Amino acid sequence: MTRAAILAGLFDDLADSYDHDHHERIADALLARAWPGAYDAVADVACGAGAVALRLARARPDSAPPVLAVDISPRMIEAGRGRAVGGAVDWRVADAVPLPVPDGSLDAVFCASSLHFLGCRALADWRRVLRPGGRVAYSLPLAGHFRPSSRFAALLAADVPLPAGPEDAVDWAVGHGFTDVTAQVAVLGDRRVAVTAARLPEHP
Numbered sequence: 001m002t003r004a005a006i007l008a009g010l011f012d013d014l015a016d017s018y019d020h021d022h023h024e025r026i027a028d029a030l031l032a033r034a035w036p037g038a039y040d041a042v043a044d045v046a047c048g049a050g051a052v053a054l055r056l057a058r059a060r061p062d063s064a065p066p067v068l069a070v071d072i073s074p075r076m077i078e079a080g081r082g083r084a085v086g087g088a089v090d091w092r093v094a095d096a097v098p099l100p101v102p103d104g105s106l107d108a109v110f111c112a113s114s115l116h117f118l119g120c121r122a123l124a125d126w127r128r129v130l131r132p133g134g135r136v137a138y139s140l141p142l143a144g145h146f147r148p149s150s151r152f153a154a155l156l157a158a159d160v161p162l163p164a165g166p167e168d169a170v171d172w173a174v175g176h177g178f179t180d181v182t183a184q185v186a187v188l189g190d191r192r193v194a195v196t197a198a199r200l201p202e203h204p
């Protein structure tokens with residue numbers, strides 16, 4: 001069984017007891033740093049039950065393009081569909097890397113609490129799909145504040161180091177080709193999350 005299939009199964013099992021409150025707060029933190037234009041082409045990568053996608057879709061005009069929301073877990077997508085009230089979301093069950101869109105076609109990419117499962121291949125794909133100057137916002141657990149179960153720990157991407165603080169998060173994003181990088185630590189109860197926002201350079 002592939003790593004992606006194992007992750008899909010683990011998140012399928014979690015879908016009914018998912019901690020929506022925590023993930024809504026992370027979605028708010030990402031969107032506060034990179035709220036896109038009303039008609040921007042946007043993706044929620046490894047969207048789970050769509051915390052980011054649903055917030056955005058509800059706030060957009062009816063004539064805006066749907067928010068693309070991709071996740072490998074059918075039951076997480078089903079949970080997202082069940083929570084949708086108004087707004088258009090284009091739900092897809094698939095590996096989120098590569099995103100099913102042409103090069104340079106997105107204005108913004110969001111990835112909440114998932115990059116540490118996807119690995120650096122996701123960053124390369126975001127550089128592919130974003131237009132020059134396009135925005136990205138993602139979160140990672142802060143090093144030392146993440147205690148995954150052994151099943152999840154075994155599935156973490158080896159090439160995504162968890163940041164020790166905002167400086168680490170900024171350096172890492174710059175090292176992967178992004179610019180205008182800002183990072184903050186969000187304190188959510190007893191959890192700490194590094195929230196990074198950045199842009200693809202206008203002139204690569």
Ligand SMILES: C[S@@+](CC[C@H](N)C(=O)[O-])C[C@H]1O[C@@H](n2cnc3c(N)ncnc32)[C@H](O)[C@@H]1O
Nearest residue numbers: 011023046047048071072073095096112114117
């Ligand atoms: C901790 S959850 C976060 C979900 C959502 N972004 C949120 O904020 O609630 C991690 C998500 O990553 C998804 N995932 C893991 N690997 C994936 C992959 N290769 N492609 C798409 N989704 C993936 C899981 O199915 C799960 O829904």
